Amino acid sequence: MADIFDNAVTSIVLGMEDFREGSDARMLSAARNYYAGLLLLGKECLIRAAPEANPMEIIGAKFEPVPDGDGGVDHEVVGYATVDLAQLKSRFKKFGLSWPDVNIEKLQRFRNNLEHYHLAEPVGALKEAIAASFSMIIDFLETLQEDPQDVLADVWDTILEETNAFNRMQKSCIDSLLRLNWPGEVQGLDRISCRNCGSSLIGQTDRDNTNSEAAYGKCFQCGQEYHQQQLAEMVVSASYEIDAYHAAKDGESSPIATCPNCNAEAYVENGEVSVCFACKETVAGECSRCGADITVHEYNPDYPGLCSYCAYTWEKVMRE
Incomplete structure (x- = not known):
């Protein structure tokens, strides 16, 4: 088997040279080469973890x-x-190896689109997805006990510069959103995604504003602007989408719902809060008839003081 490590380094260097040149065509080539090199580097980590084994028995995809x-x-x-x-x-x-804490899914999606279809998003979003994953290279090389400056000497300065620039811009955007007085916890804002280009560089247009109900957002990759309700929806999605995924797997209600008051997909009900992050209205309370909790998923705007069962019972009585 060819030396996977050498192939990985060659692919990453080729990808970074394309990345550094910066034209649209070269950026597409960068994604292919760089992503391939990244996966090869990860496979080398597995192979070195069991040096006496046949490499294909470690990284092979299919067995019988x-x-x-x-x-x-x-x-x-x-x-x-x-x-x-x-x-x-x-x-x-x-x-027993540590997986890098890096969002690689966007780059994977872009790479798959290039392979099977075409890139629907602006090339700038692809460039961001590549830059956002640079720390993954560093983590893999650390696992391999290789010096990244020696291994990637010709492109190391570019990786450092782009990583620092991306991290600074992302931190500025996230800080502007964390500054707002949201009615509940917000987290994972590095997962926020522009609806136009997929970029995570979403921040406030007014960086000094602290009122979430007066906040307007902007993608600092493609320039797409977002009104207050859209920004709240994006923040809620980034903060609670993982919880929603696990709830769906377990057959439970999603912590994210449509607000009965403003119709934003920004209502959060998770046992700690029950409130809309867009308009800050809440439907939480106790049923005036039976004392049961009223949840957003069962809320009936025609009978706001009743739980779903009592609302149904009362409605049935009224029809009779």
Whole structure:
């Protein structure tokens, strides 16, 4: 098997040279080369964690059982396909390796679109997705106990400069959103996503404003502007989308709902708060008839003081 580490470094360097040149065509090439190199670097981490094993038994994507001659089975690699990003992440966990705390999903999505369709977003968003993942290279090389400055000597200065520039801009945007008086906890704002280009560089147009009900947003990658309600929806999505995902898997109600008052998809009900992040109205309370909790998912605007069951019962009585 060819030296995966050397191939990884070559792909990353080629990608960074394309990235540094900066034209649209070269940026598309940068995504292909850089992403391929990033995955190869991760695979090298797995291989070095079990140096006595056959590399394909570590990074192979498909296996099938074969009799071992003693009544049991062994598993043999099928074909030459190697692990994709999700499998790579899973095997890091099984090997006891630390997975970088980096949002690589945007770059993966852009790369897949380039492979199968075309890039629908502005090239600037692709550039941001690449720059946002640079710390992943550093983490992988740290796992490999390789010096990034030596390994990536020709492009190391570019990686440092772009990482610092992106981090400064992202921090400025996040700080402007955290400054607002949201009615509940906000977090994970590095996951916020522009509806036009997918960028995470969403911040307030007025960086000094502290009133969430007077906040207007802007994407500092493509220039798309957002009114107050849209900004609240994006903040809520970034802060609670993971909780919503787990709730859906467990068959529970999502912590994110449509506000009965302003119709923004910004109402949060998670056991700690029950309030709209856009208009700050709440429907929480006790049913005046039975004392049960009133939740946003069961709220009936025609009977605001009743739980869903009592509202249904009263409505049935009225029809009779």
